[in-house]
Amino acid sequence: MNRKKNKIYIIDVTNRDGVQTSRLGLAKLEKTIINLYLNEMGIHQSEFGFPFTDHETNYLKANLELAERGVLRPIILSGWCRAVKDDVEKAYQLGLKHINISISTSEQMTKGKFGNRVVRYPREDPSRPSIIGMMVEALDEAKKREMKAGVNAEDASRTDDEFLIEFARMAKQHGADTIRYCDTLGCDDPPTIYRRVKNLAQEIQLPIEIHTHNDLGMAVACALAGAKGAIDGGVDAYINTTINGMGERTGNADLVSVILALRKSSGTKKLNLLEARVDLSQAWRIAKYTSYAFGVPIPINQVGVGDNAFAHESGIHADGALKDRRNYELYDFQELGRGEPEMVETGRKITTGEYGGIKGFRNVYEKLEIKFKNEREACTILELARYANVHTQKPLVSDELLFIARYPEQARKILTVAPPSS
Ligand SMILES: [Zn+2]
Numbered sequence: 001m002n003r004k005k006n007k008i009y010i011i012d013v014t015n016r017d018g019v020q021t022s023r024l025g026l027a028k029l030e031k032t033i034i035n036l037y038l039n040e041m042g043i044h045q046s047e048f049g050f051p052f053t054d055h056e057t058n059y060l061k062a063n064l065e066l067a068e069r070g071v072l073r074p075i076i077l078s079g080w081c082r083a084v085k086d087d088v089e090k091a092y093q094l095g096l097k098h099i100n101i102s103i104s105t106s107e108q109m110t111k112g113k114f115g116n117r118v119v120r121y122p123r124e125d126p127s128r129p130s131i132i133g134m135m136v137e138a139l140d141e142a143k144k145r146e147m148k149a150g151v152n153a154e155d156a157s158r159t160d161d162e163f164l165i166e167f168a169r170m171a172k173q174h175g176a177d178t179i180r181y182c183d184t185l186g187c188d189d190p191p192t193i194y195r196r197v198k199n200l201a202q203e204i205q206l207p208i209e210i211h212t213h214n215d216l217g218m219a220v221a222c223a224l225a226g227a228k229g230a231i232d233g234g235v236d237a238y239i240n241t242t243i244n245g246m247g248e249r250t251g252n253a254d255l256v257s258v259i260l261a262l263r264k265s266s267g268t269k270k271l272n273l274l275e276a277r278v279d280l281s282q283a284w285r286i287a288k289y290t291s292y293a294f295g296v297p298i299p300i301n302q303v304g305v306g307d308n309a310f311a312h313e314s315g316i317h318a319d320g321a322l323k324d325r326r327n328y329e330l331y332d333f334q335e336l337g338r339g340e341p342e343m344v345e346t347g348r349k350i351t352t353g354e355y356g357g358i359k360g361f362r363n364v365y366e367k368l369e370i371k372f373k374n375e376r377e378a379c380t381i382l383e384l385a386r387y388a389n390v391h392t393q394k395p396l397v398s399d400e401l402l403f404i405a406r407y408p409e410q411a412r413k414i415l416t417v418a419p420p421s422s
Pocket of ligand 1: 017184211213
């Protein structure tokens with residue numbers, strides 16, 4: 001049997017699936033700050049954007065530069081591509097070394113999206129393109145360019161076992177590094193995803209990514225069960241998460257909940273499956289920032305980071321918690337980086353923004369203990385901060401201001417979005 005101890009890693013997809021959320025989005029500067037926070041939190045990988053989308057180009061390039069400079073390291077930055085050669089080519093040209101190649105695998109989606117133009121198996125009709133053929137063509141392109149590539153089976157949860165296994169086997173034969181099992185509609189339940197992923201792992205012996213949605217309120221439970229299926233099938237598992245569970249419709253598996261579930265749930269905690277470097281104490285900061293960036297408040301009863309996560313009021317509970325917190329608390333608020341009082345200025349407040357001037361701006365930066373070499377540098381950073389405010393359209397937070405002052409060259413690139421000329 002497999003001697004190496006298989007592990008669970010986290011691939012956060014906030015900057016890809018999270019930003020696909022209807023009516024919501026993130027500015028490129030906000031996506032960058034999220035990548036920095038994910039890195040500091042010890043998250044394995046950030047699926048940080050779309051290489052084939054032109055308005056992402058400067059953001060992607062600047063973040064890859066930050067990786068090269070060691071600022072965004074050791075986190076892996078990976079791009080999401082359709083199973084199209086051109087997407088892979090674009091990702092390569094931008095300098096990406098990691099991508100995921102995605103295509104629908106269920107009969108429903110193949111017929112429902114491609115009609116009669118595409119078949120699933122190449123042997124069905126060699127004159128028409130096939131799902132497996134398209135995946136292989138894009139994957140071969142990535143491997144020719146020595147990129148690491150995962151292959152995503154979109155709607156895997158509604159795909160029959162026979163096709164899913166053949167799809168994954170072909171992906172492995174053509175050098176895929178992982179296969180992503182997508183519960184795109186959130187229709188799986190924990191026992192089902194466990195069984196199916198374990199079976200897939202045993203058949204293929206390729207690391208499996210678990211991508212779950214919350215349409216039935218089970219995204220986190222299914223992520224955990226699917227990952228356990230991969231481990232029991234003898235391979236590593238990579239859970240896809242988003243911060244605060246943001247994502248299409250009812251969202252994805254929430255990052256903080258997944259970490260807590262792996263580290264604190266009765267059966268799983270003893271197994272010590274999650275990569276050790278994941279730092280839960282960053283949870284509060286990343287959840288708060290992402291809530292601010294999306295403009296979506298954290299629900300009062302949100303796991304770990306909600307206002308009420310450590311609040312007790314009823315007589316028996318309050319009394320019990322005061323006598324011994326373990327009576328009613330499964331984990332401590334300090335573990336999530338909570339507990340620091342938040343300072344809110346109630347008197348005079350100097351802010352800086354798109355119409356701000358040099359004096360107010362210096363005041364804001366002095367409070368952050370940033371010193372400028374000379375007047376010219378101060379003016380350059382001021383101008384960038386103004387543009388950053390034009391770009392985010394909300395007051396800049398300390399870490400955004402610090403980022404601009406520390407990495408002006410990358411900030412300039414991130415803030416530059418130029419539509420193509422007609
Ligand atoms: Zn998704």
